Amino acid sequence: MREPVLVTGIGVVSPFNPNGDREPFWESLCAGETAVGAIRSFDASAYPCRVAAEVDRESLQNGRAPADPALCMAERAFKRALEHAGIAPGNGAPRRAGIIVGTVLGGTASGERYLRARAHGAPGAAEALAQYPLRVAAGALAETAGFTGPVLTVSTACASGTDAIGLAYRRIASGTADIMVAGGVDAVCELSFSGFCALRALTPDRVRPFSRNRTGLALGEGAAFLVLEREGSARKRAARSLGLIAGYAARADAFHLTAPHRDGRGLAAAVKGALQDGAVGADEIDYVSAHGTGTPYNDRMETLALKTGLGARAARVPISSVKGALGHAFGAAGAIEAVVCLLAIRDGLVPPTANLEEPDPECDLDFVPGRARRVTVRTALTVSAGFGGQNAALVIRGCP
Amino acid sequence: MSAPIRILGVGSVGVPDATPAEADARAGRLRAVLTGLSADGVPARLIHGIEELAILAAHEALRQAGVPMPYRGDDLGVVLGVEEGIDGIKARYYQGILADGPLGASPLTFPLTTPNTIASRISILFDLRGETLTLGGGNVAGAQALGLAVRALRDGHAAMALAGGVTSVEPEFLEAASLVGPSQCGSPGGGACLFLLGGSGSAGSAGGEQVLGYGEGFGPNAMHDAVRACLEDAALSPDTIGVVRAAAVCDWPSAARALRRVGISANVTRSPSSGLCSASFPLAVAEAVEQPALGAHVPVLVVGSDCLAGAAAAVVQGGP
Numbered sequence: 001m002r003e004p005v006l007v008t009g010i011g012v013v014s015p016f017n018p019n020g021d022r023e024p025f026w027e028s029l030c031a032g033e034t035a036v037g038a039i040r041s042f043d044a045s046a047y048p049c050r051v052a053a054e055v056d057r058e059s060l061q062n063g064r065a066p067a068d069p070a071l072c073m074a075e076r077a078f079k080r081a082l083e084h085a086g087i088a089p090g091n092g093a094p095r096r097a098g099i100i101v102g103t104v105l106g107g108t109a110s111g112e113r114y115l116r117a118r119a120h121g122a123p124g125a126a127e128a129l130a131q132y133p134l135r136v137a138a139g140a141l142a143e144t145a146g147f148t149g150p151v152l153t154v155s156t157a158c159a160s161g162t163d164a165i166g167l168a169y170r171r172i173a174s175g176t177a178d179i180m181v182a183g184g185v186d187a188v189c190e191l192s193f194s195g196f197c198a199l200r201a202l203t204p205d206r207v208r209p210f211s212r213n214r215t216g217l218a219l220g221e222g223a224a225f226l227v228l229e230r231e232g233s234a235r236k237r238a239a240r241s242l243g244l245i246a247g248y249a250a251r252a253d254a255f256h257l258t259a260p261h262r263d264g265r266g267l268a269a270a271v272k273g274a275l276q277d278g279a280v281g282a283d284e285i286d287y288v289s290a291h292g293t294g295t296p297y298n299d300r301m302e303t304l305a306l307k308t309g310l311g312a313r314a315a316r317v318p319i320s321s322v323k324g325a326l327g328h329a330f331g332a333a334g335a336i337e338a339v340v341c342l343l344a345i346r347d348g349l350v351p352p353t354a355n356l357e358e359p360d361p362e363c364d365l366d367f368v369p370g371r372a373r374r375v376t377v378r379t380a381l382t383v384s385a386g387f388g389g390q391n392a393a394l395v396i397r398g399c400p
Numbered sequence: 401m402s403a404p405i406r407i408l409g410v411g412s413v414g415v416p417d418a419t420p421a422e423a424d425a426r427a428g429r430l431r432a433v434l435t436g437l438s439a440d441g442v443p444a445r446l447i448h449g450i451e452e453l454a455i456l457a458a459h460e461a462l463r464q465a466g467v468p469m470p471y472r473g474d475d476l477g478v479v480l481g482v483e484e485g486i487d488g489i490k491a492r493y494y495q496g497i498l499a500d501g502p503l504g505a506s507p508l509t510f511p512l513t514t515p516n517t518i519a520s521r522i523s524i525l526f527d528l529r530g531e532t533l534t535l536g537g538g539n540v541a542g543a544q545a546l547g548l549a550v551r552a553l554r555d556g557h558a559a560m561a562l563a564g565g566v567t568s569v570e571p572e573f574l575e576a577a578s579l580v581g582p583s584q585c586g587s588p589g590g591g592a593c594l595f596l597l598g599g600s601g602s603a604g605s606a607g608g609e610q611v612l613g614y615g616e617g618f619g620p621n622a623m624h625d626a627v628r629a630c631l632e633d634a635a636l637s638p639d640t641i642g643v644v645r646a647a648a649v650c651d652w653p654s655a656a657r658a659l660r661r662v663g664i665s666a667n668v669t670r671s672p673s674s675g676l677c678s679a680s681f682p683l684a685v686a687e688a689v690e691q692p693a694l695g696a697h698v699p700v701l702v703v704g705s706d707c708l709a710g711a712a713a714a715v716v717q718g719g720p
Contacts, residue, residue: 046501098618104514106536112494114576119498126579134483134515134536139618139708148619151710152544153536155482155515163533167548174555191490194497195510251474252523252532257511266529269474387511388520390532 005172005246007396008239009085009227011077011183012339014326015220018059020080026343029351030372034325036207036218041069041109042190049202052188053220053327068110068131069187069221071140073332074101077223078141081181085227086239090146096233098149098177099142100168102160102184103331106134106153109189137185149177155331157386158291159250160184161224162334162394166248168228169394178233183225183335192330193219199258201295207328208355209292209321210299210363217293220327224335226342243342246379246395247278253389260297264305266391267291267383271309274381274393282313285395286375287350289337289382290367292321293328294355298385303363306383309393318375320368324354334384338394341380345398348376402633405550407609407716408560409467409596411460412686413453414673415568416589426456433459437470437525448512450485450568451521453592458522458562461596467560470527477530477558479549480519481541481565481678484577485590488570489513518566530558539648540616540704541565543681543712546595547614553599564594564682569675591673593682608719609689612636612699618710623649623658627703630713631662634699638663641715642698647684648674650707664701680704681712689718 013020015035016028028035035053044050060072082089110128117125130136135153142151150171156163161184168182196202196219203216226245234241251273253266260267275282288310291302306314322340329336344350349372356369383393417423430452431444447455458478462469467476490513496504511517516534523532531552537544542565549563568590597611613634617625631638644666649655656668673683681704688700697717705711 048502103536104516108490111490115491115494116498119495129576129579132576133538133708135538135541135706135709139710142618142710146619148617148621148625150616151618152548153709155534155536156532157514157516157520167533170551170555170557174551176551190497191494191513194502194505195493195507195513197502198505198507198510250477250531250533252477252520252529254523254527254529256524257517257520269529386516387514388516388532389523390516390520 002173003175004231004244005169006229006231006234006241007226007243007245007342008229008234008241009081010242010339010342011081011084012224012336013055013073013077014222014336015053015055018056020076029322029325030349032352032354032371034354036327041188047197049197049204051205051218053218054188055221068107070107070109070185071131071137073187073223074137074141074185077225078181081225081227082145086237089144096149096178097147098151098180099138099147100152100154100164100180100182101138102154102164102335103134103137103186104155104157104160105186105189105192107132107136108191109187112189112191156390157388158330158333159384159386159390159392160331162384162392163250165226165335165338166250166392166394169245169248172228172230178230180228181225182228184331185223186330186332187221188219203294206355207294207324209294209324209353210360210367211356212358212360214294214296214299216295218327220329222329222332222336224332224339226338241399243345243399244397246397247274247280248394249273249277250392255389257388260301260385261389262301264301266389267302267305267385268308270391270393271383274395278395280379280395282310284379285310285313285317285381286377287344287380288317288319289340289380290319290321291383291385292323292353294323300362303365306365314365318350318366318368318373320351320353322351337382338396341382341396344380345377348374350375402613403554403600404610404612405553406598406600407595407611407689408598409461409464410686411457412593412683413456414591429456450566450590451518453590454518454522454566455525457592457594458526461562461594462526465596472527474529475559476528477561478519478522478528478532479545479561479563481535481537481545482515482518483536483538483541484569484573484677485567486512486515487573491572537706537709539650539677539680539706540709540712541678543704546682546714547616547712549597550611550614553597560596560598562594562596565678566592567676567678569677591676591679591683593679593686610717612715612717614714616710616712622711623655623703623705624661626711626713627659627662630715634715636699636715640699641666641701644668644701644703645684645688646670646674647680647702647704648677649705655703655705685714685716689716
C-alpha cells in the first residue's frame, strides 16, 4: 500500500524575496508584479535582448568570498525549507532522509568565471571550478543537513524541479525514505542567455504568457525546495502538513530537441499519467499552475495539451503562469510553481498571469488575466515542459 | 525480498578506437542506425561524439531484446547518467562567445550544453515516449540511473527502461579537473553502456542476466551503507557474493575497509573502465554479467563512489 506523502516545509528564493521570506514572494505574485528588468549579472549590451528576472546577487553573498549564485540560492531556500518543517540540520534519522536537486546549469556561472579568467590570461580560479559540477548543490546540502539517504541530481531541462519532486515523492510513497527534500535551482548566466538568444526565444521587453502579442521568454533564477515526509514520520515529530503530493508522471515528446510537439503529445500524457497515479479525476482539479513561458510555440502547445489531458475540465479551471512575473528559472521553475500551488491551496487565492493583456484566440482557456482570483483550491496541478521534449506533471492536494 | 530485474539487452561502446578501421566501422554503424530509423533528416555530421556513443549503445541494447525500432510507446523510458561528458562542449561553446560575442553562440551546439540532450536524442530517434530522465552524479551517475530504473520497474511506473551512463572525457575536463583535485579520469576517451531492463515478468530474447539488488549511500559511511542496502534489497548475505567488481571509486582504501565491515571477503577486481566516470559503473556491470568470473549464477557485487555524490552498489548475476 502506498504511503501518503506530506509536504511539511517550503523554502523559496526568487527575485521578489532574495532572503527567502515566503510572504513577500507570494504577495508580489498575487499583486501581479513583475521582476523582469535590465540584466545586471553580466554585460548584455551586445545582445538584441537585454532583460531577465534576477535575484539581487549582492544579498546572496553575505559578505563571504564569491560563491556560485546557484549554490547560494540553493543553500538559502534549503535552509528555509528545513526551518519551516522544524527540522534541525543533522537531526533525525539521516539514513532514511535524502535530497533530490533539479538543475539544468548547476554551477555554470562559476565555470564561466573560470573560462573568462583563462581567456584574459589570468590564472584559472580553482575555487570557482570546485563549484561548477552539476552535483555540487545536492552534495553540499545533504552534507549540511547530515542526510545519508538518496542524494541525486536530476537534469531534465525545464522540467527538472518538477521531476525532482516527483521522484522524491515516489521514494516516500514506496516506503524507502522517511524524509526527502526536493526542488530545483538555477541562476542566470551568459551561456544560457546567449543560446536562447541565438534560438530567438527571448523577449526584448516583457513576458506575456498566452497573449496574442507574446514575444518570447525571459530568463529568471531562483531556488525552491519542499520537505516531503512520510505520514508516520511527520506525526512522530508533530510536524504541520501543508498539503500532499498526490500524483506524478513524466513523459517524453520523442519529437524534437528544441521544439515541443505541436499538439503537446508528451505533456498531455504526463497530465493523464499524474491524474491516474493519484487516482484523481480531472473534475477534481481546482487550479493549474501552467508552464506558460510566453513563447509562441509553448503556449499554444500547452493549451492543446491541457485540453487533451483534462478534457472538458480544461475550459472550466483557472490556469495561470507566473513566468510573466518571475521569468523562466529553468531547473527551479517547476519547484517554484509547486510552491505556488501549495500557497494557492493555503489561501484560496490564485495568482494572475502577469502581462496577459491581449488574449490569444489559440490560447482560449481561463488564464486568469489581470488580478489574483479567490478560488477554493483543494487540488492543484502543476505542469512543466522542457528542451528535448521533457514533460512532467504533479498533483498537489490540500490536507483533508 | 525485492523482485529481480531482468537484463533484456546490453549495448556498450568505447573510444578511442584501436585502429582507423574500427573508427570507420563505428561511423558506418551510426549511419546504418540513422537510416534504419528513417532518421535521414538527422545527418550523422550533426550527431556529436557523445551522442553517437549513446545512440550506438541504445541501438544494440534494443536490438538484443528484439524491441521494434522506432518503438512508438510510452511504457519504455530512458534513464541516463551524464555529467562530465558535456563539459568540453560547454567550454568550447562559451569560448566562442568570449571570442566573438553573440555571434559566437551556435544554435546547433547550444542544446548540447544541457545534460538531458543525450537522453532526449535517444528518445527522439527510437521514439521512446516514457519517462526520460538524466542524472548528474559524477562517477556514480550511471549507477544512480540503473538504480532509478530498477525502482521504477519494480513500482510499476514503466514496463521497460533503457538505463546506463555515457561519458566523453575531453582535454578541457581533464585540465580543469586537475586544478580541483585528484581525478579518476586520466586520459581522453569515452564510453557508453546502456541496459534494456524489464520487470521479472517481461518478455525478451536475452538470457537470464539479472539485477538482484541496488543500494546507495552518502556521507562518511557511504560505501558501507550502499553495500548494506544493496544486500538487503537483494536479500543476500555477504558470504554469497562471489566477486566484487569496482568501477570508479574515489577513495579506495576506505571503500575496501567498508566492504570488510559489511562482511564481504570476496576478491575485488578493478574494472578496466573505471576511468570512464559516468559510464564506469554500467560498464563494470556489463563486464560482470557478460564474463562471469566464477560462473553464471554466482552473484557479483559492483561498487562505485564519487567524492561529491556518494556511493552505489548493485548485485548482478549472469545468465546460463
